[in-house]
Amino acid sequence: MTWPIAELDVVRRLHVLAAAVPGAVVGEVLLPAPFDQVWAVAADLEGELPRYLSDVRSMRITRADGEHLEADARGYAGLRAHFDIVLRPGWCVMRSRFLLGAMAAVADGDQTRFAFLAGAQLPGQRLLGPALGVVGRWATPRVAARFGERVALRG
Amino acid sequence: MSDEAELPALVRAAQRGDGLAMARLIDGLTPAIGRWCGPIALQDAPDAAQEALIAVFRGLKGLSEPAALFGWARSIAVREAVRVARRSARQRTVELLDLPAPGDPLLAVDIADVLERLSPEHRAVLMLRELEGLDERSIAGLLDVPPGTVKSRLSRARRSFRKEWAR
Numbered sequence: 184m185t186w187p188i189a190e191l192d193v194v195r196r197l198h199v200l201a202a203a204v205p206g207a208v209v210g211e212v213l214l215p216a217p218f219d220q221v222w223a224v225a226a227d228l229e230g231e232l233p234r235y236l237s238d239v240r241s242m243r244i245t246r247a248d249g250e251h252l253e254a255d256a257r258g259y260a261g262l263r264a265h266f267d268i269v270l271r272p273g274w275c276v277m278r279s280r281f282l283l284g285a286m287a288a289v290a291d292g293d294q295t296r297f298a299f300l301a302g303a304q305l306p307g308q309r310l311l312g313p314a315l316g317v318v319g320r321w322a323t324p325r326v327a328a329r330f331g332e333r334v335a336l337r338g
Numbered sequence: 339m340s341d342e343a344e345l346p347a348l349v350r351a352a353q354r355g356d357g358l359a360m361a362r363l364i365d366g367l368t369p370a371i372g373r374w375c376g377p378i379a380l381q382d383a384p385d386a387a388q389e390a391l392i393a394v395f396r397g398l399k400g401l402s403e404p405a406a407l408f409g410w411a412r413s414i415a416v417r418e419a420v421r422v423a424r425r426s427a428r429q430r431t432v433e434l435l436d437l438p439a440p441g442d443p444l445l446a447v448d449i450a451d452v453l454e455r456l457s458p459e460h461r462a463v464l465m466l467r468e469l470e471g472l473d474e475r476s477i478a479g480l481l482d483v484p485p486g487t488v489k490s491r492l493s494r495a496r497r498s499f500r501k502e503w504a505r
Contacts (some may be wrong), residue, residue, distance in 0.1 A: 186373070186376060186377050186465070186469060187376035187383060187450055188373055188383075189371070189372035189376040189379065189382060189384055189386060189387040190383075190384060191391070195387075196364050196365075196368065198388065199364055199391040199392055199395065200364060203357075203360050203395035203398075204355070236358050257355045267358055269361060270380065278355065278356070278358040278359055283357035283358075286355075304355065304356070313356060330400075
């Protein structure tokens with residue numbers, strides 16, 4: 184018996200997550216690069232994330248157990264945050280005490296659809312979310328453009 | 339969700355707004371949502387699955403019993419899949435075809451062509467009975483129609499379905 188099954192790709196899943204997190208900001212771009220090239224940048228959290236996310240000075244992985252990671256991030260304004268992370272091909276979710284970030288990518292022909300999300304993890308986050316500038320900046324076209332530049336450098 | 343035992347804690351964390359828990363719930367629910375929405379929404383199944391999951395998370399805070407997550411999500415998914423399928427301009431329902439009996443060998447074929455000819459509501463009945471194994475009373479409750487309506491539809495359906503396959 185061959186019942187049809189709905190496939191929900193990771194970019195769609197990221198939009199579901201964005202709808203579930205009050206105040207989350209989400210962006211989506213079509214990058215002119217194959218999936219592997221795009222995900223090589225996305226998955227390199229220590230090396231690449233501080234390059235396209237200007238608020239982050241450093242990201243250091245402190246623990247890795249399969250797809251579950253932990254990392255310490257440091258920002259230029261004295262921000263320090265410990266992140267619990269789920270990272271696998273095409274999908275990354277990072278949560279600290281106050282922040283939520285996520286990335287998703289799927290191949291689209293010889294290009295790649297890349298989506299990114301930023302949200303707050305706070306009580307009353309619907310009100311506080313917009314005030315947390317660092318969160319909003321995670322999902323702006325400028326960050327997407329910098330991310331695209333990093334991808335192009337790997338081409 | 340690697341362990342069913344951790345489901346309640348995961349639901350509670352997601353209800354508190356934990357984004358990582360929400361992501362894990364999305365991982366855990368997606369295969370089932372896809373299985374429920376696929377036969378009902380057909381070409382629009384990805385849209386239906388996405389909208390069903392969004393509806394699940396928007397209503398999650400109201401779920402008082404975390405262990406009931408999947409049954410609760412199934413009713414939402416069926417409703418959303420029917421809604422999306424009806425809304426779609428691509429819907430190509432021709433006429434009401436009737437349904438086979440549970441376990442009918444006629445179903446041991448690719449049923450996509452047959453599903454195309456059914457209305458979304460009837461695809462929902464077929465999926466709930468054949469795929470989920472629900473009885474008529476449960477289907478009626480889930481779809482919010484009288485049990486007699488489900489029963490008469492199924493009874494009439496069997497005859498027409500067999501006629502269709504005998505052509």
